[in-house]
Every structure is written in C-alpha cells, then in structure tokens.
Amino acid sequence: MSFVTPGAASANDLKNDRDLVSLPDDSISSLDFSTQGDYLAVGSWDNKVRLYEVNQNLESQGKALYEHQGPVLSVHWSPDGTKVASGGVDRAGRVFDVATGQAAQMAAHDAPIKDVRFVNVPNAQGPILATASWDKTLKYWDLRQQSPIATVNLPERAYSMDTRSNLLVVATAERHIAIIDLNNPGAIFKSIISPLKLQTRVVSCFPSANGYAVGSIEGRCSIQYVDEKQQKDSFSFKCHRDQVSQGARPEFNVFALNSISFHPQYGTFATCGADGTFHYWDKESRHRLKFFPNLGAPVVASAFNSKGTIFAYAISYDWSKGYQFNRQDYPKTVRLHMVKDEDIKPRPRKR
Template sequence: MSGLFGGTTAAASNAATATQGSITNDIPINNPPEDSIQDLSWSPQSNHLSVASWDNKVRIYEINGEGQSAGKALIDLGAPALSTCWSKDGTKVFAAGANKQVSMLDLGSGSTTPQVVAAHDAPIKCVESITVNNSPMIVTGSWDKTIKYWDLRQQTPAASVQCKERVYAMDTRDQLLVVATADRWVEIFNLNQPSQPYKQIQSPLKWQTRTISCFADATGFAIGSIEGRCAIQYVEEKDASSNFSFKCHRQNAPNTRDQSNVYSVNSISFHPVHGTFSTAGSDGTFHFWDKDAKHRLKGYPEVGGSISCTDFSHDGNIFAYAVSYDWHQGYSGNNPQYPNKVMLHPVIGDECKPRPNSKKR
C-alpha cells in the first residue's frame, strides 16, 4: 500500500533486509494511557482502536490514513481495565476489568455513559464478541474459573460454564472459542454448542500460558508461554500431524556460547487477510511468521521496552503494538521512565504475505 503513514513501499524495502523489518515509519498514538497497557482491539469495521490500561480506563482512538490519532471516547472502570473488544458491527465497545464487570459504550447511539452488561465473582480477564445462533453476544472469562455468555438484551447470563482453572487468555474466530486457563489447560468450544467444551487439552508447552489466538480460518490456534515458545495446534485429530512448536523471543546471553535469555511471549495476532501471524514479547521485539511454511517472514528491532499486546486492523494494513512494562521482572523492574505508548506500524509490501509455495489452509 503506497504512501501509508507517509512512507512508500520502496522506502520500506530499502530500510530492511529480507528478514529484518523496519520500524522507521511507526507512529505513536497521541495521549496514550498513563499506566501499563493490558489489551488492544481494533474495530472490525473501521480504523478505530480501543486500548485497556491499568490506569482504569479504556480509551477509543480514531486513526486516519496518515497514522494520526485522535481520542474519541473513554470508559472509566474505576479499577484496572484488563480486556476490550468491539461488537461485530463496530458500534459498541466493551471494557472488562478488575471491578468484576463489563461496561459497554454504544458509540452508535452517541451516548457517553457506559452501561454495565456483565458481571463475575472475581476480576474479568477477557471479553470477546461472538455470534451464537445468529444472535450477537459477548463471552467473558474470569479468575472465578468460569466463562459466561451474555445476550445484551438480558441482565443475567445466557449460560455459565465452569472451567478447570482461572481464565488467563481467550480468543474466538467464527464458531471457534479457545480458553486458556491456569495449570496450562486449554478448553475448546464450538459455539454451535457453547455450553460445554468440545475438547479439553493441556498446552503442548511446558510453562504457563501467556496468550492464545485463533487461526484466521478457525481450524486451530497458536499459544504462547512465559518460556519463549509458541505452539501451533489444530483442533481436529486429522490435522494433528501439522502441530508443532518453536522457540522465539530469546537472546544469546552475553559472553556465553550455549545460554539464552528467555522472554515471555505476551501476544499473538493473526493477519485477517493472509493468515500469517505475529508474536511479541518481553524482549521488546515483534516478528511476523508463516505457520504453513514454518518460516519467519520478518523480525523487527527492539522497540525500547516490553511489548504487552498487539492487534491487526480489520483490513490488515496497520499493526498496533503497546510498549509498556509487563511486570516480567516484578516490582523491581519498573521505573517512572519506562515507556508507555501504543505504536502503529504500517504493513507494507510483502511483510505479512505467506511464502509463495506455502500450502493454504
């Protein structure tokens, strides 16, 4: 896409090698959150971005074709905001957090007053928009070890499902819902039968789950752990031969030959058009991958701080990533000078395109 964010395809190509990408044209959003950024979500219909932060707020920004941002709305939960998502039609923004509730702001109505639409007995870690039996709904995952389905026309949940442990991460695509909990459990749901898991498995990774993300074609998911690994996992047994895991977000330790510093994989996002995906981590880097070719497409330089969360815009032309402290070194690793910003990376040329000979799934 020529001219995106003022750069050109040729300029981007000149600034990067075959596998080394450039962040030269990346632009920060204006007036970012004031504390650690927990979640990002693009509208599925337009270039509007919601950002959830530990400063208790979910902010909604409008992004123009030059990458310039303007704040449009705000939801204040009164407690850390842990998750945000949009309705399928892009008119409503949802904010979930440590106040054990989900608030909805109806942008389509012009209202500035959020409405509480869901509640749990413990902080809500995840909220996602879904469609069940052609009805728009949301699903929430909590540290109270349940997920709940909510029809926004009702005050009580349409269904509640007991999970094996506290919900740490969740994602959905089409009729696939994947829920990652403590103790490395993954619960897989078919939204045609949402009240019971289709499958329950333990993560193929040996360490605590940090993030989970559905493939663009909803045939499986990618999962990332605190131990610098990512696994590609298909739902059906007939595809199990295509499952694999790989190391990422590791750096050679100084003055050693065979030791690595290992960093958490904080976020995985799938490109909505090409089906390729990104990983981002505590090492402050992000990478684009082709799972079918088992190949890294691009790696990017360190951005100056941990990357806590990421998301592709609805058309795949913008990759948003949050640079903020993710607490991987505990309290002692934080300081007032630590960056806290959301960056917009223009996806240019073949950065996210699969290798020409990779199989399509």
C-alpha cells in the first residue's frame, strides 16, 4: 500500500533543534526518556550510558554517567523512573540506581545483549528486567537475585525487543518474530516470520499494546496486529528510499529503517533511517504526517518524552558498512526537537 504523502518540511522546521550538552565520543545506539519526567538516557559505542535532564526550552544538563566494558547497545528506564537498565557487547546487563548514583551488573549472557526492557510480570514483588541476546535467549531477572528467574529459547539471535503492558515482542535474525504474553512470560505465545522480505532492524510495540511495527534494512515498515481478528488491518509500506531514475520501472536507493518511536498520546509514530531523515506517520489513516529534510548522516535512534512534546533523535554512523567506513569527522550528536501538535496529531480517518 502507499501512504498519502504531504510535502516535505523545510530546514526551517529544524532550525530551533538543540544538541545535547556533553555528547558521546562515539556512535549513539539507544535513547529512552523516563515516563516520570524529562530525563533522557543515552547509550553509545564509547562504552558509556549518559543521563540528561531536559527542559521545555530544549536545554539539557548532564546528570549522571556510568560505564560498561564494551559498546552499549540498549538503555531503558524503569516505570517508576528510579532506575536505568543497559546492555551491551560486554554481555552484561547493568542497572543504575538514580538515588544512590551506583550501577551494578544484574544480568549476564554468553553473547552481547542487544536489548533490555523492564517488564510487567504478574505477581512480581519487584522490578523485573528482560534481556535479549545474540546467544539466542531471552532472560528475566529479579533485581534481588543473581540468577535469571526464567529463560526463553529464541529461534535466532535477538536483533530488537520492545514491550507495552502485557505484550513483549522479540525480533531475531532470519526474520523470526517471537510474541510473548507476559501473563505467561516463560513461553512464546506466537512465532511468525516477518512479512518483510529482508533482515529485521527494529521492532516497536503500539502504545495500545495490541500490535507492533517492524522495520527492515530495505526501507520498509510493517504494521502488525496480534489478535487474529485484527489481522485484516495489518499492512506494510515503503519508506526511507530515494528515487534515482524515472520511467516505467523507476529505480530507488533503499536505506535501513533504524528506529520506530510511538507518540505516547496519539499513537502516531516516527521512523528514522540510514538515509538521514525522519518521518511522522499515522497508521490509522495511513497518512504520512510530516517528512523532515535530510540531516546528512544516518538517524540511528529516537524517543518521545512522556508528554510527546519533545522528540530526541541521534545522528551518527550506523556501522552498516563495517568499522572501516567510520570516520573521526562523522557526526555524533543527539538533538532535541519541539513537537508541534499539528505535525503529529492523527488525521481524520477516511470512510
């Protein structure tokens, strides 16, 4: 299918965006805003997790920093805003306690940890951390114990994971997608093959927790519903591609879809790509809401704050061509964008 596509935004729409202070020294991998205030966690390839406070004028202040022993691949705030979890190439899952300013290892795998998420598990007495790894396992950790409370064998190496309410989705190598109902966290509820033909890059759950979006390296996104009764509403669309020739069979350069972030109030979403752009979309009306100009380098990660008024996006090398193509002069920045209601608000659905 194709989206209704309005004209692109101009550079004027980004002129007031602000860079974070005290930026990482290497590529950025992950961004996450706390739900309890405008605090942003940033994970990067310089082995560090940085925490910032952001205000409504897009001014930022560094608040804390802690380290892994290898590149950090994922960061996630706890629901109560008191802790930040992170995972990385050092195969360790760490949790930073905001009150004490201390970080401790809470999880371990046999291969790099690709994603970490705090999850809602029935009858849990404390916060539960889920970690998905290239060792083809998903593990759950009670922060008061040293051993995992459950382990789920995944069909392949974990590439992306997200959760909302009782829904947990893990996308792996070979295009597998494992869907887990957190009422029964130790088992895969449903396993499917991605409807996208090439390698999965990112998965992101709807705020309504009844489905998820998946993006691939081929500049495509798929909207998928979990309930069989809603499967008719699932669809895929093209994005993050440049047309390079005209004619009956036009040619395109296609780019990886690196990040999908849902707006917390409206359920609309942003996609960020290796083409250096980000877009706002409305899946209900199948309408592209806003197309922002090229930033000159891949947009690798993104996050909305809890009110949906600030959109953070990271610009850096995405490692898609290997280490030899990384350069010292490559951008390494996280920018803050004020979200206009008219840019992100859903469009009336056509009947």
